[in-house]
Amino acid sequence: MFSSLRLYFSPIVKRNEELRLLQIFKPLYIVLSFLGLIPCSIEFPRGNVDCIILHKSAFKHSCCAFLTLLTVYVFFGLHVYEVLTSREETVLADDQTAKANYIIELVTQFTFCNATYFCAFRCKEIYVSILKEIARSWDDLPYVNRRIILGRIRARVNCVIIGTICLIPLTLTAVTYAGSSSLWKSILITFSFNLPEIIQFILIAFYYVFVLMVVALLKNIEDHGRMFMKARRSIKNSSSKVDLGRIRITLSQMQCVYVKAIRVKRQINAVFQAPIMFSLFQCFHTMVSESYDICQGLLYQDNFTTHNLIECSYWVLLQLLKIYFLARSGSLLKAEALAIGRTIHDIRSHDEDIKLFVEIQHFSTLMAFQSTEITIFDYFPLEAPLMFNMVAAAAMYLIILVQFAKTR
Known part of the structure; x- marks a missing residue:
């Protein structure tokens, strides 16, 4: 058992191990199915490049989604009613700005859940189409050792992503129930704040794993480009003529797989841009409101406890973590595309090999016009500057909020 568990988290894929790219998606698929974020069962058969959608299981997944949404709806209503009618002496009762921020934060979490499940049911066929396209594109270039790519992605998914998804509910529960709030208040926070927050992390993990699989396709193209470049150099440096037929991969094949990878990227962009937009809006508001509560508590409130400081800081940290994963996804795609470009330009052709020269120019031109950016409705890209821009705007x-509070 220990050896199997060690293999599950290992970045090294053994020669006798049958690991396919789609099998890396299975652990996350189980979590998504539990919450109904994939409204149908998907079967990943061994030896078959395509995944199979099981329409008969749609009812079970729909029930999971309905129960999750119903829970969010009920506790959202109860929580708003509690905030508006409570007569307890709390920070929300004394500060109207904090009270408004609290309700807005509830609404943003509620809106995100609605958008997420709406897009999940609307785009369930696209999810399967993306998985099939990734599997076929992966098998279109099988001529190099791909175990290194699969091992690294498996370690990222199983250790970092699945580990984060398991850790966040535990820490959220500990932070929520460790304070001095009543049991009913903690239950309201659990189902109207913590549950939507967990759904957000799972959705971002869903998007991030899709991006990692596209990055794996691009990395596979880069490795084949290096193999092609070494083969060309060996032909050029050989004293005897070498048969070009021994090179089992061509630039046209790599270009075809690149086009498929970019097409998958566009599908991912179209499917996830609406939920990510609401998630970023919620992240921005939460960072501002929680930071505002910290400032008000430290400067003007005598009953602001250490637990309140830790809880607010933890929620700010969660938002930064989500923004980091979103920004990291776009940077990974862009970096891998640049690596492919450098590899293609390093291929040296013979002076008389006009065909290869034209193929290199065509591939380079295609890469210039096939953008790897993931954008939110073409307003802004998900890249490394996203973290800086969000933090600067929140600050x-x-x-402004702190100055407005001081003048009242």
Whole structure:
């Protein structure tokens, strides 16, 4: 058992191990099925490049989604009613800005859940189409050792992503129930704040794993490009003529797989951009409101406890973690595309090999016009500057809120 568990988290794929790219998606698929974020069962048969959608199981997954949404709806209503009618002496009762921020945060979490499940049911066929396209594109270039790519992605998914998904509910529960709030208040927070937050992380993990599989396709193209470049150099440096037929891969094949990978990227962009937009809006508001609560508590409130400080700081940290994963996804795609470009330009052709020269130019031109950016409705890309822009904007609005609170 220990050896099997060690193999599950190992970045090294053994020669006798049958690991396919789609099998890396299975652990996350189980979590998504439990919450109904994939409204149908998907079977990953061994020896078959395509996954199979089982329409008969749609009822079971729909029930999971309905129960999750119903829970969010019920506790959202109860929580809003509790905030508006409570007569307890709390921070929300004394500060109307904090009360408004609290309700807005509830609404943003509620809106995100609605958008997520709506897109999940609307795009369930696209999910399967993406998985099939990834599997076929992966098998279109099988001529190099791909175990290194699979091992690294498996370690990222099983250790980092699945580990984060398991750790966040535990820490959220500990932070929520360790305070001095009543049991009913903690239950309301659990199902109207913590549950949507967990759904957000699972959805971002869903998107991030899809991006990692596209990055694996691009990395596979880069490795084949290096193999092609070494073969060309060996032909050029050989004193005797070498048969070009021994090179089992061509630039046209790599270009075809690149086009498929970019097509999958566009599908991922179209499917996830609406939920990610609501998630980013919620992240921005939560960072501002929680930071505002920290400032108000430290400066003007005598009953602001250490637990309140830890809880608010933890929620800010969660938002930064989500933004980091979203920004990291776009940076990975862009970096791998640049690596492919450098590899293609390093291929040296003979002076008389005009066909290869034209193929290189065509591939380079295609890469220039096939963008790897993932954008939110073409307003802004998910890249490394996203983290800086979000934090800078949140800091600016926080300063305005604090100054407004001081003048009242």
